[in-house]
Amino acid sequence: GLVLFEMFTGSAAFAGDTPIAVALKQIGEAPRNPHDVEQTVPEHIGRAILRCLEKDPQQRFSSVKELQAVLIDDSMTTQKNFPVRPKFSSIYLVDVLKAVREKRKVLPTTLGLVVLAAILVTAVITYRTTTNKQEPAPFQNAQSIDSEEEWKTFLKNYREEGHLSLAAQERSPQLQTQTVAVNASRPAPLSETAPASAPTDASAPPAKQRPNWTTLFDTVSIRSGVFMMGKEDGKKDAKPRHRVRLDGFQMTRSEITNRQYMTFLEETGHPRPKDPAFAKNYLMDYPNLPVVNVSYQDALAFCKWASAKFGITVRLPTEAEWEYAALGGKKDVLYPWGFESPSLRARYKENASRRVQTVERTAFPPNGFGLYNMSGNVSEWASDFYSKDYYSISPVRNPTGPERGARRVIRGGSWADDETQLACARRVSRDPQERSDQLGFRIVLMPSIPPGRP
Structure with missing residues (x-):
């Protein structure tokens, strides 16, 4: 849902001043309607994206094929028709593209529909081979706390439902503390140790990595x-x-x-x-x-x-x-x-x-x-x-x-x-x-x- 939202609107579904703020919004806030953000997005596409972003997994699409059907047929996006799951047909996609051209939709929307078809085909294969259905998706799409390695540790240790919000607030300083402690106790590799005869510049300050704006x-x-x-x-x-x-x-x-x-x-x-x-x-x-x-x-x-x-x-x-x-x-x-x-x-x-x-x-x-x-x-x-x-x-x-x-x-x-x-x-x-x-x-x-x- 997050990928589809940004693909069609050009902006993120959730935004915040920090990665933690983004993650907490993904957990607790409802996203904006994509059609309100970018009026060129067809309303039925917007409703389908919102359903992908439902907080309750039971309210989301039960399969990628169901999502395919809804995206190419706006009659399927009413609440009573959501359970219907017709087979995907490229004819429907062509019809959608024609309608987009007739309504003078902008290029990003047209490209989005074309790219979406390729993504959905890949998603079907990925969906069938995925065994871990409990992975906390909101944090996969948030920016890293400090590094990719820290997020991997975070996702590994906090999988229980209900712990995500608390962990998001506490995990970053914990990881930073652990990293400092580990680095302080770890001996420098031989290749990084200066030879005894090598001159040193005691006045040179250690390099400091700038934060990302x-x-x-x-x-x-x-x-x-x-x-x-x-x-x-x-x-x-x-x-x-x-x-x-x-x-x-x-x-x-x-x-x-x-x-x-x-x-x-x-x-x-x-x-x-x-x-x-x-x-x-x-x-x-x-x-x-x-x-x-x-x-x-x-x-x-x-x-x-x-x-x-x-x-x-x-x-x-x-x-x-x-x-x-x-x-x-x-x-x-x-x-x-x-x-x-x-x-x-x-x-x-x-x-x-x-x-x-x-x-x-x-x-x-x-x-x-x-x-x-x-x-x-x-x-x-x-x-x-x-x-x-x-x-x-x-x-x-x-x-x-x-x-x-x-x-x-x-x-x-x-x-x-x-x-x-x-x-x-x-x-x-x-x-x-x-x-x-x-x-x-x-x-x-x-x-x-x-x-x-x-």
Whole structure:
């Protein structure tokens, strides 16, 4: 089910800041409907994938052939018809592919159906030869705790039903402790022992392996492309509408969360942000909500820390990258989702809560690139200096904003703004020292910093 979900939607069924968080979500949370994540996925395919992901094994398909039948025949996906198990026929698959073409489904969906047929044939053979049916599948699909060897040990020692959640929380530190103890007591191999006559450099520090950035950040890979930036019928600073070409980049799916920012604070001693007016102990009690009350300088400090910690370039998005990402592959639209009212698409003034104003990333559907809350929730710092006339002199390729200025760009609008301020092309600026209950940020990961950017 996890493989089918990602094959058809392009995103994981469960996501979290750590592998343990992913595993716990697989155990205790219901997945999203694939059709809601990617509307090109046929509804009957989405329902079949959800049945593969049922927590109760009795509710899943009893055989691969049954899954085959349901995937090629949408009449089989109603609850009363699930027990029917017709034989697989390639004619049905051809019909599905024809229907996909007629409905103008995107290439990934078509390819997914073709590849799926090959996977299912292989799965039949694997299914018949598998003898261990009690293996805890959720953890097979999660990322490793620290290494493949640790997960193998974990799966070997914790097979009893009901122990998975507890083991997931405790196993990682246990394995790390065991590894340290074993390594400390194990003599170095002869080949690794320096000869007595060999000179040594006592000042050289031991090599330290950097952690993988995917343990903290969930990102989307955004392909390079060309788009029209700005809005001719918008405010003066959004004119003229102009052509921009961007290289590809990685962007976090949502704004930086309290949990992620707390990791930065704990490791650096950077001053913590004050609580917003709408919630006490916001940073600790709401780990999955976006961090707020961070200045431009705070955001830069976070990027500098992450760059050093993971050995990659982490930075704020340029204004052009932000707008390109917000459009999600669409052209000539007002919002990341199109032109519809934001009432069911974003957190803004008209639907804001009377208590905690911000929302988690999955409160509203993602855009075409799989990015959440690009409009509303919290406004986001961009790296550019602000100039109302910059669009008239902006370069075509990878613009990074004016060389100097007094204010920085923010984008996206917030929970306190009306719908006019949620538009993708809307430009706003703030003093870089400003902190606000409405202001946060998201980051971009790149192999190098764009030319001209300090």
